[in-house]
Amino acid sequence: MQQHKQQNKKLSTKKLTMLALLLAIAFILSWIEYIISLPVIIPGIKIGLANLAILFTLYIFSVKETFLVLIGRLILNALLFGNALSLIYSFAGGILSFIVMAIFVRYFKAHTIATSICGGIFHNIGQIIAAFFVIKTSLVWTYLPYLIIGGIAAGAFNGIIVNKILKYDDIVSKIKCL
Amino acid sequence: MKKNKKKYIFYICLIAVIIVCVICIIIQSISGQVGKQAVVKVDGETVCIIDLNKNQTVYINGSNNIKLEIICENNSIYVNHSDCPDKICEQKGKISSTNQNIICLPAKTVIEIIGNESSRGDIDAAA
Numbered sequence: 001m002q003q004h005k006q007q008n009k010k011l012s013t014k015k016l017t018m019l020a021l022l023l024a025i026a027f028i029l030s031w032i033e034y035i036i037s038l039p040v041i042i043p044g045i046k047i048g049l050a051n052l053a054i055l056f057t058l059y060i061f062s063v064k065e066t067f068l069v070l071i072g073r074l075i076l077n078a079l080l081f082g083n084a085l086s087l088i089y090s091f092a093g094g095i096l097s098f099i100v101m102a103i104f105v106r107y108f109k110a111h112t113i114a115t116s117i118c119g120g121i122f123h124n125i126g127q128i129i130a131a132f133f134v135i136k137t138s139l140v141w142t143y144l145p146y147l148i149i150g151g152i153a154a155g156a157f158n159g160i161i162v163n164k165i166l167k168y169d170d171i172v173s174k175i176k177c178l
Numbered sequence: 179m180k181k182n183k184k185k186y187i188f189y190i191c192l193i194a195v196i197i198v199c200v201i202c203i204i205i206q207s208i209s210g211q212v213g214k215q216a217v218v219k220v221d222g223e224t225v226c227i228i229d230l231n232k233n234q235t236v237y238i239n240g241s242n243n244i245k246l247e248i249i250c251e252n253n254s255i256y257v258n259h260s261d262c263p264d265k266i267c268e269q270k271g272k273i274s275s276t277n278q279n280i281i282c283l284p285a286k287t288v289i290e291i292i293g294n295e296s297s298r299g300d301i302d303a304a305a
Binding site: 108 | 184185188192195196198199200202203206219221222242277279281283284286287288290
Protein backbone atom coordinates (compact mmCIF):
# COMPACT_ATOMS: atom_id res chain seq x y z
CA MET A 1 0.00 0.00 0.00
CA GLN A 2 2.73 2.40 1.04
CA GLN A 3 4.80 1.67 -2.05
CA HIS A 4 1.81 1.99 -4.28
CA LYS A 5 1.10 5.37 -2.70
CA GLN A 6 4.61 6.61 -3.41
CA GLN A 7 4.54 5.44 -7.02
CA ASN A 8 1.22 7.05 -7.71
CA LYS A 9 2.10 10.70 -7.31
CA LYS A 10 -1.01 12.10 -8.93
CA LEU A 11 -3.97 12.75 -6.70
CA SER A 12 -6.85 10.41 -7.25
CA THR A 13 -10.28 11.98 -7.53
CA LYS A 14 -11.46 10.31 -4.34
CA LYS A 15 -8.50 11.65 -2.43
CA LEU A 16 -8.94 15.11 -3.88
CA THR A 17 -12.56 15.09 -2.77
CA MET A 18 -11.54 13.99 0.71
CA LEU A 19 -8.96 16.78 0.90
CA ALA A 20 -11.57 19.28 -0.23
CA LEU A 21 -13.90 18.01 2.47
CA LEU A 22 -11.18 18.41 5.09
CA LEU A 23 -10.51 21.92 3.81
CA ALA A 24 -14.22 22.68 4.20
CA ILE A 25 -14.12 21.33 7.76
CA ALA A 26 -11.05 23.47 8.58
CA PHE A 27 -12.78 26.49 7.10
CA ILE A 28 -16.03 25.90 9.01
CA LEU A 29 -14.10 25.46 12.25
CA SER A 30 -12.34 28.78 11.82
CA TRP A 31 -15.67 30.37 10.95
CA ILE A 32 -17.19 28.99 14.16
CA GLU A 33 -14.27 30.40 16.08
CA TYR A 34 -14.74 33.74 14.35
CA ILE A 35 -18.45 34.11 15.20
CA ILE A 36 -18.32 32.71 18.72
CA SER A 37 -15.76 34.84 20.48
CA LEU A 38 -14.65 32.42 23.13
CA PRO A 39 -14.01 33.89 26.56
CA VAL A 40 -10.27 34.19 26.95
CA ILE A 41 -8.12 35.33 29.85
CA ILE A 42 -5.36 36.80 27.71
CA PRO A 43 -6.47 39.09 24.88
CA GLY A 44 -5.47 37.74 21.48
CA ILE A 45 -5.39 34.06 22.40
CA LYS A 46 -7.38 31.73 20.17
CA ILE A 47 -7.87 27.98 20.37
CA GLY A 48 -7.18 27.51 16.67
CA LEU A 49 -9.88 24.94 16.01
CA ALA A 50 -8.96 24.87 12.32
CA ASN A 51 -5.75 23.17 13.34
CA LEU A 52 -7.87 20.12 14.23
CA ALA A 53 -8.47 19.46 10.55
CA ILE A 54 -4.86 20.18 9.58
CA LEU A 55 -3.53 17.86 12.28
CA PHE A 56 -5.97 15.12 11.30
CA THR A 57 -4.95 15.42 7.65
CA LEU A 58 -1.28 15.31 8.59
CA TYR A 59 -1.75 11.99 10.41
CA ILE A 60 -3.75 10.41 7.60
CA PHE A 61 -2.35 11.83 4.35
CA SER A 62 1.12 12.93 3.26
CA VAL A 63 2.83 16.20 4.09
CA LYS A 64 2.36 17.51 0.54
CA GLU A 65 -1.39 16.92 0.58
CA THR A 66 -1.76 18.53 3.99
CA PHE A 67 0.14 21.54 2.71
CA LEU A 68 -2.49 21.96 -0.02
CA VAL A 69 -5.25 21.98 2.60
CA LEU A 70 -3.32 24.47 4.74
CA ILE A 71 -2.72 26.91 1.89
CA GLY A 72 -6.36 26.65 0.84
CA ARG A 73 -7.53 27.38 4.37
CA LEU A 74 -5.19 30.36 4.81
CA ILE A 75 -6.25 31.97 1.54
CA LEU A 76 -9.96 31.38 2.15
CA ASN A 77 -9.72 32.77 5.67
CA ALA A 78 -7.93 35.89 4.49
CA LEU A 79 -10.49 36.43 1.73
CA LEU A 80 -13.53 36.09 3.97
CA PHE A 81 -12.57 37.29 7.43
CA GLY A 82 -9.38 39.24 7.03
CA ASN A 83 -7.35 41.63 4.97
CA ALA A 84 -3.90 41.70 3.42
CA LEU A 85 -2.28 42.34 6.77
CA SER A 86 -3.92 39.47 8.60
CA LEU A 87 -2.84 37.25 5.71
CA ILE A 88 0.81 37.92 6.64
CA TYR A 89 0.23 36.90 10.25
CA SER A 90 -1.78 33.81 9.46
CA PHE A 91 0.74 32.69 6.80
CA ALA A 92 3.70 33.20 9.14
CA GLY A 93 2.04 31.34 11.99
CA GLY A 94 0.36 28.68 9.87
CA ILE A 95 3.39 27.73 7.80
CA LEU A 96 5.88 27.72 10.70
CA SER A 97 3.58 25.56 12.84
CA PHE A 98 2.94 23.28 9.85
CA ILE A 99 6.68 22.74 9.26
CA VAL A 100 7.21 21.90 12.94
CA MET A 101 4.21 19.58 13.05
CA ALA A 102 5.28 17.82 9.84
CA ILE A 103 8.75 17.20 11.32
CA PHE A 104 7.20 15.86 14.51
CA VAL A 105 4.85 13.51 12.70
CA ARG A 106 7.26 12.23 10.03
CA TYR A 107 10.64 12.09 11.82
CA PHE A 108 9.76 11.63 15.48
CA LYS A 109 6.49 9.71 14.94
CA ALA A 110 5.18 11.80 17.80
CA HIS A 111 1.87 11.52 19.62
CA THR A 112 -0.94 13.83 18.50
CA ILE A 113 -0.86 15.84 21.73
CA ALA A 114 2.90 16.46 21.51
CA THR A 115 2.61 17.48 17.85
CA SER A 116 -0.32 19.75 18.52
CA ILE A 117 1.37 21.47 21.47
CA CYS A 118 4.50 22.20 19.42
CA GLY A 119 2.34 23.39 16.54
CA GLY A 120 0.54 25.76 18.89
CA ILE A 121 3.78 27.16 20.31
CA PHE A 122 5.33 27.70 16.88
CA HIS A 123 2.16 29.23 15.48
CA ASN A 124 2.46 31.97 18.07
CA ILE A 125 6.21 32.34 17.54
CA GLY A 126 5.62 32.75 13.80
CA GLN A 127 2.99 35.42 14.39
CA ILE A 128 5.27 37.30 16.79
CA ILE A 129 8.09 37.23 14.22
CA ALA A 130 5.69 38.60 11.59
CA ALA A 131 4.47 41.28 13.98
CA PHE A 132 8.07 42.22 14.76
CA PHE A 133 8.75 42.88 11.09
CA VAL A 134 5.43 44.59 10.38
CA ILE A 135 5.20 47.04 13.27
CA LYS A 136 8.96 47.32 13.84
CA THR A 137 9.05 47.25 17.61
CA SER A 138 10.85 44.87 19.91
CA LEU A 139 8.02 45.27 22.42
CA VAL A 140 6.12 42.44 20.73
CA TRP A 141 8.52 39.95 22.33
CA THR A 142 7.10 40.80 25.75
CA TYR A 143 3.91 39.02 24.67
CA LEU A 144 5.78 35.83 23.83
CA PRO A 145 5.67 34.10 27.28
CA TYR A 146 1.90 34.65 27.52
CA LEU A 147 1.35 33.42 23.97
CA ILE A 148 3.54 30.33 24.47
CA ILE A 149 1.55 29.28 27.53
CA GLY A 150 -1.68 29.95 25.65
CA GLY A 151 -0.36 27.94 22.70
CA ILE A 152 0.46 24.99 24.95
CA ALA A 153 -3.04 25.00 26.43
CA ALA A 154 -4.77 25.34 23.06
CA GLY A 155 -2.46 22.75 21.48
CA ALA A 156 -3.14 20.22 24.23
CA PHE A 157 -6.89 20.72 23.77
CA ASN A 158 -6.68 20.17 19.99
CA GLY A 159 -4.33 17.22 20.40
CA ILE A 160 -6.69 15.41 22.75
CA ILE A 161 -9.59 15.84 20.32
CA VAL A 162 -7.60 14.59 17.30
CA ASN A 163 -6.36 11.66 19.36
CA LYS A 164 -9.97 10.74 20.12
CA ILE A 165 -10.97 11.03 16.45
CA LEU A 166 -8.05 8.89 15.25
CA LYS A 167 -9.21 6.08 17.55
CA TYR A 168 -12.17 5.36 15.23
CA ASP A 169 -10.12 2.81 13.31
CA ASP A 170 -12.73 1.69 10.80
CA ILE A 171 -13.39 5.19 9.51
CA VAL A 172 -9.72 6.20 9.57
CA SER A 173 -8.59 3.14 7.62
CA LYS A 174 -11.31 3.76 5.02
CA ILE A 175 -10.11 7.31 4.51
CA LYS A 176 -6.49 6.15 4.31
CA CYS A 177 -7.28 3.71 1.50
CA LEU A 178 -8.66 6.40 -0.81
CA MET B 179 10.99 1.51 26.16
CA LYS B 180 12.39 3.87 23.55
CA LYS B 181 9.00 5.48 23.12
CA ASN B 182 8.79 6.12 26.86
CA LYS B 183 12.18 7.81 26.84
CA LYS B 184 11.10 10.16 24.04
CA LYS B 185 7.94 10.91 25.99
CA TYR B 186 9.93 11.88 29.09
CA ILE B 187 12.28 14.11 27.11
CA PHE B 188 9.26 15.86 25.62
CA TYR B 189 7.62 16.35 29.02
CA ILE B 190 10.84 17.71 30.52
CA CYS B 191 11.26 20.18 27.63
CA LEU B 192 7.63 21.24 27.94
CA ILE B 193 7.88 21.82 31.67
CA ALA B 194 11.15 23.73 31.16
CA VAL B 195 9.49 25.99 28.57
CA ILE B 196 6.53 26.64 30.89
CA ILE B 197 8.86 27.46 33.81
CA VAL B 198 10.91 29.86 31.66
CA CYS B 199 7.72 31.57 30.49
CA VAL B 200 6.39 31.93 34.03
CA ILE B 201 9.73 33.36 35.20
CA CYS B 202 9.66 35.86 32.30
CA ILE B 203 6.12 36.90 33.20
CA ILE B 204 7.06 37.33 36.88
CA ILE B 205 10.18 39.36 36.03
CA GLN B 206 8.10 41.51 33.68
CA SER B 207 5.44 42.21 36.29
CA ILE B 208 7.97 42.98 39.04
CA SER B 209 10.26 45.23 37.00
CA GLY B 210 7.66 47.94 36.31
CA GLN B 211 8.01 51.47 37.62
CA VAL B 212 5.42 54.21 37.71
CA GLY B 213 5.42 55.77 34.28
CA LYS B 214 5.43 59.48 33.53
CA GLN B 215 4.82 59.70 29.82
CA ALA B 216 3.32 57.53 27.12
CA VAL B 217 4.93 57.35 23.69
CA VAL B 218 2.65 56.56 20.78
CA LYS B 219 4.38 55.05 17.77
CA VAL B 220 2.81 54.31 14.41
CA ASP B 221 4.79 52.11 12.02
CA GLY B 222 7.92 52.49 14.15
CA GLU B 223 7.86 56.28 14.21
CA THR B 224 6.95 58.36 17.25
CA VAL B 225 3.72 60.23 16.59
CA CYS B 226 3.12 61.91 19.93
CA ILE B 227 4.18 61.87 23.57
CA ILE B 228 1.36 62.07 26.12
CA ASP B 229 1.90 63.31 29.66
CA LEU B 230 0.23 60.91 32.06
CA ASN B 231 -0.40 63.65 34.65
CA LYS B 232 -2.97 65.41 32.50
CA ASN B 233 -6.40 63.98 31.83
CA GLN B 234 -6.92 64.14 28.10
CA THR B 235 -8.24 62.39 25.03
CA VAL B 236 -5.99 61.92 22.02
CA TYR B 237 -7.02 60.78 18.55
CA ILE B 238 -4.42 58.90 16.53
CA ASN B 239 -4.53 57.97 12.87
CA GLY B 240 -2.93 54.57 12.62
CA SER B 241 -1.97 52.65 9.51
CA ASN B 242 -4.71 51.37 7.18
CA ASN B 243 -6.91 54.39 8.06
CA ILE B 244 -7.66 53.01 11.51
CA LYS B 245 -8.48 55.70 14.06
CA LEU B 246 -7.71 55.17 17.72
CA GLU B 247 -9.23 57.09 20.62
CA ILE B 248 -6.73 57.09 23.46
CA ILE B 249 -7.85 58.36 26.86
CA CYS B 250 -5.46 59.35 29.60
CA GLU B 251 -6.81 59.74 33.14
CA ASN B 252 -5.56 59.27 36.71
CA ASN B 253 -2.01 58.52 35.56
CA SER B 254 -3.10 55.62 33.40
CA ILE B 255 -3.79 55.34 29.70
CA TYR B 256 -6.09 53.14 27.65
CA VAL B 257 -7.57 52.75 24.19
CA ASN B 258 -11.25 53.63 24.48
CA HIS B 259 -12.21 52.97 20.91
CA SER B 260 -10.48 51.55 17.87
CA ASP B 261 -11.73 50.92 14.35
CA CYS B 262 -9.67 47.75 14.07
CA PRO B 263 -11.51 44.43 13.73
CA ASP B 264 -9.93 42.43 16.54
CA LYS B 265 -10.24 44.99 19.38
CA ILE B 266 -7.33 43.49 21.28
CA CYS B 267 -6.05 46.96 22.12
CA GLU B 268 -9.37 47.81 23.79
CA GLN B 269 -9.42 44.57 25.75
CA LYS B 270 -5.93 45.21 27.07
CA GLY B 271 -7.36 47.85 29.41
CA LYS B 272 -5.58 50.51 31.42
CA ILE B 273 -1.82 50.61 31.64
CA SER B 274 0.27 52.78 33.91
CA SER B 275 3.72 51.30 34.57
CA THR B 276 6.85 51.05 32.43
CA ASN B 277 6.64 47.29 31.86
CA GLN B 278 3.24 47.54 30.19
CA ASN B 279 2.32 48.40 26.61
CA ILE B 280 -0.59 48.33 24.22
CA ILE B 281 -0.08 47.06 20.69
CA CYS B 282 -2.67 47.34 17.95
CA LEU B 283 -1.52 45.08 15.14
CA PRO B 284 -3.88 46.23 12.33
CA ALA B 285 -3.14 49.90 13.00
CA LYS B 286 0.60 49.19 13.52
CA THR B 287 0.32 51.34 16.63
CA VAL B 288 2.28 50.90 19.85
CA ILE B 289 1.66 52.72 23.13
CA GLU B 290 4.66 52.46 25.38
CA ILE B 291 5.03 53.89 28.88
CA ILE B 292 8.32 55.55 29.73
CA GLY B 293 9.49 56.50 33.20
CA ASN B 294 12.57 58.18 34.56
CA GLU B 295 14.77 57.66 31.53
CA SER B 296 12.76 60.30 29.69
CA SER B 297 13.60 63.04 32.21
CA ARG B 298 16.99 63.40 30.51
CA GLY B 299 15.25 64.37 27.29
CA ASP B 300 13.08 66.88 29.15
CA ILE B 301 16.10 68.65 30.59
CA ASP B 302 17.71 68.80 27.17
CA ALA B 303 14.52 70.24 25.70
CA ALA B 304 14.27 72.83 28.49
CA ALA B 305 17.90 73.90 28.09
